[in-house]
Each structure stands twice: as C-alpha cells, then as structure tokens.
Amino acid sequence: MTTSFAPSGDLAPSYQILAALLTVLGIVLLVMELRRSRGAQRSPRSSIAAFVTGALASIGLLLAVLRPVAIQSKGSLVGPRVVVLADVSRSIDLPGPAGKTRRQEAARALGELQKHGAEVRLYGLAFGKGSPTPLSAALASGAAEGAQNTPEGQLAQALLAARPMPRSDLAGAIEAVARAADERPAAIVVLSDGRLDRPGEGQAGEGIRAALGTLTVPVHAISLATEAPRDASVRVVRAAGAAVAHQPLTLRIEIGCAGGLDCDEVPVSLRELRETGEPTELARGKANASSGAATLELEVTLDRAGARILEVSIDAPDGDVVPDNDTRYVTIDVARDRVRVLHVAGRPTYDVRALRMWLKADASVDVVAFFILRTPTDDVVAPSEELALIPFPVDELFSEHLPSFDAVVLQDFNAAPYGLAKHLRSLSRYVDKGGGLIMVGGPDAFVPGNYAGTPLAEVLPVELDRGPGAEGSDVASFVPRTTEAGRAAPVLGPLRDLIGEEWPEMPGANVVGDARPGATVLLEHPTRKTPKGGPMPILALGEHGSGRTIALAIDGSHRLLFSAFAANAAGRAHGAFWDALLGWLMRDPRFEPAVVDLADGCIAGEDTTLTLRPLPGQKGDAKITIRKLGAGEVLRTLSARLDGKGEPLSLDAGKLEPGGYSATVEIVPSEAGAAADGTTSAERGPTTRRDFACERGGDEWADTRPDPERLAAIAEATGGKSVTADGIGSLPLPAATQIAAERRVSPLLPPWAWTLGAAMLVGVHWIVRRRSGLA
Structure with a gap:
C-alpha cells in the first residue's frame, strides 16, 4: 500500500x-x-x-x-520482457573455460542471469538453424504469468537437454524476435561463443542492427569462452573447380592450429573410401600451421562419376584436446565430361553392328571398340607381320587402362581364346571399385563364353551354371515378357513410351540361372524356368561393391532398330533402350527409381534423417539398406510404404559412427506376385544408391576458436554490454514497473x-x- x-x-x-x-x-x-x-x-x-x-x-x-x-494505491511490480537467445549450435559442445564444455558454461550463465534478473520476465529461446524455439514449454508458459517465479535451474536444464543445431544463425533469430506479433522485448541477451554463421565476422554490428529493424533495444552478449583450446584440425576442404571423372582435381585443405600447439609440420593424408577393404590413398603432404593456419593443395584424379567419399586426416601434435576434428569426410560429386566405354565384341554380328553404331553416334560417349575377327589358333597362311589386323591388346587394356573407362561392354565374347581369363579378377575388382559392366548375350557369352565359375561371374546379377553338362543357349524364338519391376523401373520408361510393353521376337537366348539377391529383373523368358522354378531372367540389373552390372541374355536387341517391328517407332527404340541401360549404369538421375537426400547431413552420434523422394506413380514397399563403407556389413534396414503420390518420406536412420555409408533403396512394386518358393526375381524391384559420410561435430567443430570480439561488436553497435559469465551481475537490465490493482x-x-x-x-x-x- x-x-x-x-x-x-x-x-x-x-x-x-x-x-x-x-x-x-x-x-x-x-x-x-x-x-x-x-x-x-x-x-x-x-x-x-x-x-x-x-x-x-x-x-x-x-x-x-x-x-x-x-x-492510496495497492499494486505489484511487473518486470519487463527480456528475451534470452541461447546458442545451441554444435560448437557449444566444444571445450570451454575451467575444464567444462561451453554448453555447461551456458547453463551456469543462465542460472546467474536468473538470479540477476529476478525482477524481469526472462523468455528463453534456443537459436541455431531456422527460427528460434522456446528453451522449455514451462518457461514459455511462465512468461505470461511472470517468469521471474520460474524455479532456479529450469532454464539451465532446458539448455543442457537442447538438441545441437547444424548452424548458428543469430541474425535470423533476432529477425524472428523483432518481427514477432507478441509483446516487444525491452532487451535481448545473447549467450554464445561468438562462432556464428550469421552475422559474418566483418560486419557483425551492422548485421544485427539490420536484423532488429525498427526494434530499438540493447543487445547484451555473454561470451561462453574467451580462449581457444589446444587443437589442430582440418578446418575446410574446398575443390578448385568442378570434379570431372578422369581429370585432375585440386583440393585446397586448410589446416588450423590453436591454443599454443606446435604445428610446424603436420602430416596430411587424402584417401577414398571403398565398398569393402581399406581406403585407397590418393595423395599425401605436410602443412606448416605454426602461424595458426596453413593451406595445402593436393591434386587427385577420380576415375568414377557420382558421389565419392574422401577422407582427409592429419596426424595431430601431442596435446590435441579435440581429436574428433582431425579427420573430415567430404562428399565429392564427380561429373562426366564424356562417358568412356570399352566395347569388346567377339564377332561382327548385326547386334554388334547396331550397338557400335549407336555408341559412335552419341556425342556424349567416347568409345574404344575392338572386334575379334580371328582367334590366336586361326591358320591364316601368312606370317603375323604381314597381317594388317592388329592383335587384341588384352594385357594392356585390362592391366593398365581399365580404370580409365566408365563402362565395359562384353558382347558375345569368349574369354578363353584371347587371354582374358587371367584378367577376369581385375575386371571384377574394377566393378567392385565403381566401374560398370554389361554382358550381352550371344553364342560366346555367359556359359558358352567360359565365364561360369570365374571371379567375373560373381559380380553378374544372374547365376551361371558351372556344371560339366551345363546348357549354354536356347535357340527357340520367343518374345520377352516385362516383369512388374520392369513396368515400374524408370530405366525402361523411354522404351515403354515408344513400343509399350510389346517386344519383337528374339532368335533365342543364353541360358542363365536365378537372379542374385538384390538384383532386379526387368525382362524374363515367357516359358523357360530357372533351377528354382522361377522364370528365367533375360534382362537383369545388379549392384556389386561400388559398381553396377547388367546381364542381357539375348543378342537380338538390334531388332529394335532393323526389323518391321522397329519401323513402328522409326528405329528410335534401340537408342532409347541402350541410352537408358548405359544411363542407369552411370547412375543418371533420370533412370533412378528414387532419390535419397540428407537435408541436414549426417553427424556422428546424432539422429540421422534420410529423405526418400520416389517417382510419382510408384506404389509398393521401399526397403532402404544402410551399409558402412569399408566393412560392407548391413547396419540397419528401413522400410516405407509408397502410395504413388511421389511425396517425400522422412526415415529415421538412428545414430551412426564417423565414416562413410551407403544407402541402397529397393522399391518392390505392390503388384509383384510370389512364385512357388515365395521369392521370385520379380519381387525384387528397381534399386538406387546414395553414398554419404558422417563426421563428429561437422563444420561447427572444424574451427574451435571462440570469437568474443564479434559479440562485443554486436553489443556496442546496439547499445548493449558484452560480459563473460562471471560478469553477469553488471548487465544493465531494465527496471520493473509497478501496476496498480486498487x-x-x-x-x-x-x-x-x-x-x-x-x-x-x-x-x-x-x-x-x-x-x-x-x-
């Protein structure tokens, strides 16, 4: 009173x-x-x-x-609204003062701020990426009733439990506060280590003033750390230009050194992760970061297009307290200037001629073609030096130049007479490391070509009978039948647009076995069965290691170009068919059944979310298999139901360890039926794959130095004050206002x-x- x-x-x-x-x-x-x-x-x-x-x-x-x-008046004091913006980016989990993390220091600062601001209404928001979010629902509701009565420590506990964010966008958070429709704050208090994405380092004060707009309030800053920890790290990895297969690429690697470490000579290694086995070393060097930072340039040549996972690591000096940023994983999207194809044919048939004509006519394809017109045992009644025909350079091609090709086409080619048998293991490793292989049928392909039981047979998407009485071919004419997976697969989409589901009659087929696990059968024989009782595959697609393989068990695809049937499509069906097969082999997005994205990337130890984007019209079940590169074992399997609308689906992949991973998506059409054994190849739908990497802390941990000077610039530009957690008592918070009730x-x-x-x-x-x- x-x-x-x-x-x-x-x-x-x-x-x-x-x-x-x-x-x-x-x-x-x-x-x-x-x-x-x-x-x-x-x-x-x-x-x-x-x-x-x-x-x-x-x-x-x-x-x-x-x-x-x-x-005579009777009333109460109502504190002004003060917005507390707490930084919850990943950098606040780095070491801070007194052996604590910066997050723990922020929690202590919040407790001190609650004591100092007992007469104000604190409204806590966590900022990182996107719009700021309330630190706790209890504090948000208490703000309307007088948050000065909030139990001490509640704000700090909410901060300790907050999920780390991939960015630190203070400018965006202040813009959201300034434009909010609720009560205007009397002051803003920022808790951060100063390592911000926005505003930038050069114009921090101007950036925050612009974010405030018409809101004229002081922005106070509380620095969570003022000294850098003892740390050497890989701060940034940049590519100088676009990455193109088979062309040199320069990577600029920035090495940082802080906290007084001795970084005169820091070894740096650059390796590429593989599907199985140890990573392949691409380059190595040393950086002198004694001045605090150094930039090292390493040149590499990547032979395979698509997403390649590179590992950049350093041997940090003794005393490094943040070893997690000594290794960074970088995803390089390698493009193609031209697709390099090695086409090896056993004889000049109509099918060989049609394919070679198409390869030569496509300006985006750089083809090296060999026709085998004679075997080493042929008697030509002339010495070799008098022959105009050059010998097949099998050893040179498959020992030295094989990695330079994006795809290898073996068409009606017998491996035994030409000395290729000893190189089949190299060809298998080529596929395993990301190469593409197409085996096209004919009298000297598959089983008749002596491939059964060889290392190359293991990478094909179909099994081959290696028995002594194995049947190699069936000369009976037939019309291939499209499977349910073939109707849903984009790889046959351009062909379906021209000829529908009808195919010309084929003059026989190679006899192959069942599709291997994970393979997709697009075409099958209408009558012939495999040993397990299912229809025999005619066109099958498969994944092996980092590469892809295709088995086409016919030598009649030229009938899509040279036949009365082909006239209905003006001969364009042949080009559409082979363009799609080669495009799928090269992971062309047009022929992938789905796209897998990681919107927020992958951070080790945090929940990873995969976004699956199927094509419109796809119905059925999507199975996503996640494997770790190098080990090859399946870590987990996810599933989703597709309704045909093509809407993106979010899938929780859980927490992953640092390293490279592959996510293989298989889409099983809902119309696929089961055969006698319940597992026909028709049930295996089209697949796609996405390689990605996880690292501890990500970009937020790459540079561990705090930036209190940036926070001081922000406070000075807005009329606020910059302090540490120990100086919170000196913050000039606004006074309370008395409200009369009687x-x-x-x-x-x-x-x-x-x-x-x-x-x-x-x-x-x-x-x-x-x-x-x-x-």
Whole structure:
C-alpha cells in the first residue's frame, strides 16, 4: 500500500496551473512592496511577519482552490520482457573455460542471469538453424504469468537437454524476435561463443542492427569462452573447380592450429573410401600451421562419376584436446565430361553392328571398340607381320587402362581364346571399385563364353551354371515378357513410351540361372524356368561393391532398330533402350527409381534423417539398406510404404559412427506376385544408391576458436554490454514497473475547512499589515 497526494479533480489542469501562477505572483508582489517600503519606520520583525503571513495567506488561498486529496494505491511490480537467445549450435559442445564444455558454461550463465534478473520476465529461446524455439514449454508458459517465479535451474536444464543445431544463425533469430506479433522485448541477451554463421565476422554490428529493424533495444552478449583450446584440425576442404571423372582435381585443405600447439609440420593424408577393404590413398603432404593456419593443395584424379567419399586426416601434435576434428569426410560429386566405354565384341554380328553404331553416334560417349575377327589358333597362311589386323591388346587394356573407362561392354565374347581369363579378377575388382559392366548375350557369352565359375561371374546379377553338362543357349524364338519391376523401373520408361510393353521376337537366348539377391529383373523368358522354378531372367540389373552390372541374355536387341517391328517407332527404340541401360549404369538421375537426400547431413552420434523422394506413380514397399563403407556389413534396414503420390518420406536412420555409408533403396512394386518358393526375381524391384559420410561435430567443430570480439561488436553497435559469465551481475537490465490493482481517493479536509483556513490566514495577514503600517 502506497499513499500519495494530488489536487482534486474539480478543476482542469490548466486552471490549476493558473492558480499556482497567481499565488506565486502574489508572493512576488508582496516582496516588491516590502522592498519599496524599506525606509519607513518599521522594525525588521514586522516586515518578516508581514511576509510570512502574506505568503501563508496566498498558499492558503491556493489550497482552498485546489483542495488536495490523499490517494492510496495497492499494486505489484511487473518486470519487463527480456528475451534470452541461447546458442545451441554444435560448437557449444566444444571445450570451454575451467575444464567444462561451453554448453555447461551456458547453463551456469543462465542460472546467474536468473538470479540477476529476478525482477524481469526472462523468455528463453534456443537459436541455431531456422527460427528460434522456446528453451522449455514451462518457461514459455511462465512468461505470461511472470517468469521471474520460474524455479532456479529450469532454464539451465532446458539448455543442457537442447538438441545441437547444424548452424548458428543469430541474425535470423533476432529477425524472428523483432518481427514477432507478441509483446516487444525491452532487451535481448545473447549467450554464445561468438562462432556464428550469421552475422559474418566483418560486419557483425551492422548485421544485427539490420536484423532488429525498427526494434530499438540493447543487445547484451555473454561470451561462453574467451580462449581457444589446444587443437589442430582440418578446418575446410574446398575443390578448385568442378570434379570431372578422369581429370585432375585440386583440393585446397586448410589446416588450423590453436591454443599454443606446435604445428610446424603436420602430416596430411587424402584417401577414398571403398565398398569393402581399406581406403585407397590418393595423395599425401605436410602443412606448416605454426602461424595458426596453413593451406595445402593436393591434386587427385577420380576415375568414377557420382558421389565419392574422401577422407582427409592429419596426424595431430601431442596435446590435441579435440581429436574428433582431425579427420573430415567430404562428399565429392564427380561429373562426366564424356562417358568412356570399352566395347569388346567377339564377332561382327548385326547386334554388334547396331550397338557400335549407336555408341559412335552419341556425342556424349567416347568409345574404344575392338572386334575379334580371328582367334590366336586361326591358320591364316601368312606370317603375323604381314597381317594388317592388329592383335587384341588384352594385357594392356585390362592391366593398365581399365580404370580409365566408365563402362565395359562384353558382347558375345569368349574369354578363353584371347587371354582374358587371367584378367577376369581385375575386371571384377574394377566393378567392385565403381566401374560398370554389361554382358550381352550371344553364342560366346555367359556359359558358352567360359565365364561360369570365374571371379567375373560373381559380380553378374544372374547365376551361371558351372556344371560339366551345363546348357549354354536356347535357340527357340520367343518374345520377352516385362516383369512388374520392369513396368515400374524408370530405366525402361523411354522404351515403354515408344513400343509399350510389346517386344519383337528374339532368335533365342543364353541360358542363365536365378537372379542374385538384390538384383532386379526387368525382362524374363515367357516359358523357360530357372533351377528354382522361377522364370528365367533375360534382362537383369545388379549392384556389386561400388559398381553396377547388367546381364542381357539375348543378342537380338538390334531388332529394335532393323526389323518391321522397329519401323513402328522409326528405329528410335534401340537408342532409347541402350541410352537408358548405359544411363542407369552411370547412375543418371533420370533412370533412378528414387532419390535419397540428407537435408541436414549426417553427424556422428546424432539422429540421422534420410529423405526418400520416389517417382510419382510408384506404389509398393521401399526397403532402404544402410551399409558402412569399408566393412560392407548391413547396419540397419528401413522400410516405407509408397502410395504413388511421389511425396517425400522422412526415415529415421538412428545414430551412426564417423565414416562413410551407403544407402541402397529397393522399391518392390505392390503388384509383384510370389512364385512357388515365395521369392521370385520379380519381387525384387528397381534399386538406387546414395553414398554419404558422417563426421563428429561437422563444420561447427572444424574451427574451435571462440570469437568474443564479434559479440562485443554486436553489443556496442546496439547499445548493449558484452560480459563473460562471471560478469553477469553488471548487465544493465531494465527496471520493473509497478501496476496498480486498487486505488482509493479521499479528501484531506472538507471544502469549507479549506475556505475557512484560507480566510483566517488572509485576516491574520490583514491585521499584521495594519500594525506594521502597510496600506
């Protein structure tokens, strides 16, 4: 309860001011009168008495006019709203002062801020990527009721439990606060280590002033760390230009050194992760980061297009307290200038001619073609030096130049007579490391070509009978039948647009076995069965290691170009068919059944979310298999139901360790039926694959140095103050405002009493004047 005094409300404020001015004027005139009559025979005591009574009479008249009243009010203090923006980017989990993490220091600072700001309403927001979010629902609801009553430590506990963010966008957070429709804050307090993505280092103050817009409030800053830990790290890896297969690429690697470490010579290695086995070393060097940072350039040549996972690591000096940023994993998307294809054919048939014509006619394909017109045992009745035909350079091609090709096409080619058998293991390793292989049928392909039981047979998407009485071919004519997977697979989409699901009659087929696990069968034989009872595959696609393989068990695809059937599509069906097969082999997005994205990347130890984007119209089940590169084992399998709308689906992949991973997506059409054994190849839908990498901390941990100078610049530009957690008590937070809840007005005296008192004082003054000789 508080008591105050004020004039009554009978007169308007302007008349109250006029009455006060007249009172002052009367007193001034009295003084002037006394000064003019100073020479009269009057004692000083009488002059003083005249002045005092005259002044009292004037004041009495003023009080009679104003008639003061007593105002008793009862209310409460309401603190101003102060927004606390707490940085929850991954960098606050780095080491901070006194052996604690910066997150723990932020929690302590929040506790101190609650004590210091007991009379304000703290509203806590966590900022990182995107719009800031309330630190806790309890604090958000308490803000409307008076968050000064929030239990001590609740804000700190909410911060300790906050999920780390991939960015630190302070400018975006302040923009959201400034544009919010709720109560405007009286001040903003920022808790951060200063390692911000926005605003930038050069114009931090200007950036925050622009983010505030019309909101003119001070932005105070609390630095969570002021000194860098002892740390050497791979800060940034940049590619100088676009990555193109088979062309040199320069990588600029920035090595950082902080905290007083001895970084005169820091070994740096660059390796590429593989599907299985140890990574392949691409380059090595040394960096001198004694000045705090150094940039090293390493040149590499990547032979395979697509997403390649590179590992950049350093041998950190002794005393490094953050070993997690000594190794960075970088995903390089390698493009193709031209697709390099090695085409090896056993004989110049119509099918070989048609394929070679298409390869030569496509400007995006760089083809090296070999036709085998004679075997080493052919008797040509002439010495070799007199022959115009060059020998097949099998050893040179498959020992030295094989990695330079994007794809290898073996068409109706027998491996035994030409010395290729000893290189089949190299060809298998080529596929395993990311190469593409197409085996096309014919009298000397698959089983008749002596591939059964060889290392190359293991990478094909179909099994081959290696028995002594194995049947190699079936010469009966037939029309291939499209499977359910073939109807859904984009790889046959361009062909379906031209000829529908009809195929020309084929002059026989190679006899192959069942599709291997994970393979996709697009075309099958209408009558012939595999040993397990299912339809025999005619066109099968498969993944092996980092590469892809295709088995086409016919040598009649030329009938899509040279036949009465082909005339219906003007001969374009053959080009559409082979363009799609080669495109799928090269992982062309047009022929992938789905796209797998990681919107927020992959950070080791945190939940990873995969985004699956299927094609419109796809219905069925999607199975996503996640494997770790190098080990090859399956870590987990995810599943999703596709409704045909093509809407993106988010899948939780859980927490992963640092390293490279592959996510293989298999889409099983809902119309696929089961065969006798319940596992026909038709149930295996089209597949796609996405390689990605996980690293501890990501970009936020690459540079562990705090930046208190940036926070100080922000505070200075907005009229705020920058302190550490120990100096929170000096922050000038706004004062609380009293809100009246009850008000009672009562007159001090009744009106007649004020009038009577004024008349008595005027009378006394008149008597004193008469006695002192004043007129």
